[in-house]
Amino acid sequence: MRLPESIHKLIACQLLWRTLFCISIVSITWLGFTSEPYPIPSAASDKVNHLLAFMELAMLTRLGWPRLGLIPPLLVLTGFGLALELGQSITPWRDFALSDLLADVIGITIGYSLMSLFFRLTGIRPAA
Template identity: 30%
Template sequence: MLKYQVSWCNQIGLKMFLFLVLIMVTWQALSPQPAEATQLINDKIGHALVFLFLAFVSDHAFATTTFNWHKALWLMFYGIAIEVLQHYIPGREFSLLDMAADASGLLIYFILVRTIIQRTPTPPRELKN
């Protein structure tokens, strides 16, 4: 997998966007859920899609390195932390299946990046700050 260059300004913007996405996901995951809440999509599919999106955003926020197990491991630690904290939230519960769904979202992104979304190398150039 190839890495690519982004300007300093874009790197900061993408990292800020990742931070905002993590705040929103954390807020949603740790908010108490009423018993009568209805789900629009299956919970496990939702977990996989969220972590697929987090992988995409983190990969582009740190685009100077390839998407590898280091990035995926940090996101998996985040998912585990959310599950542990959910154990203490009313209406939420710790779930190994949720963690498996999180991992599947990361795996899907990894497979997509490795097989379909082949980035073309860009020639090195001077980045203006």
Template identity: 30%
Template sequence: MPQTRQILKLLFVGLILAGLATALMPIHGIDLSNGKDKIVHALVFFSFASLLDIATPRSFWCWKLPLLLSYGAGIEILQALTPWRSFSFADFAADAIGVLLYWLLWKKVLHRFIAHPNG
């Protein structure tokens, strides 16, 4: 299991770096005014939270949540520094919602079925 966790950690870091590169690229011809990008933000951060939670046994609230929220805020700050992107509190909120949805779904619902499949 330690080798699997190491691979998952490397995958997480790779995806975080790919996400950073994607977030800082100029966008052309994509309509972001319809709000569908917020769903993408939530799904990406749901996925990041899932992968990070599997990759490390560290505390969700003390370590994983602050790390993921700092990453989301950092992206928004870096986007504000580019001439082609902008800071969006709504994007950051969608990131946070994705992480919290993961926690609610896994920790409160699915984990019970896996830990106690018959009741």
């Protein structure tokens, strides 16, 4: 599949993806600790919310830091998920859930897999 040159340039814009990654980290952290109802649409299942959030983080990581491979982001993002769960365990309105951490890891794996498939199908070389 041949994509327009403008898409290639957008995908190569690592600063954009890194900025979106940082915004996402802050947003996910806030959502993870707020006691207020979510001001944004969310899935009925908390596990789906975890899966989608970490899938997004993995995709942004793949675009923002294309040379990292899978293992470092998997470890760092899983560590972030664990830190969120540990932090939630000390709040009166949240609990630690190992199943949430599992959903995070599944989301990371799906996100990386989707990006790998995208790069393979389009012929785009992500390493800049």
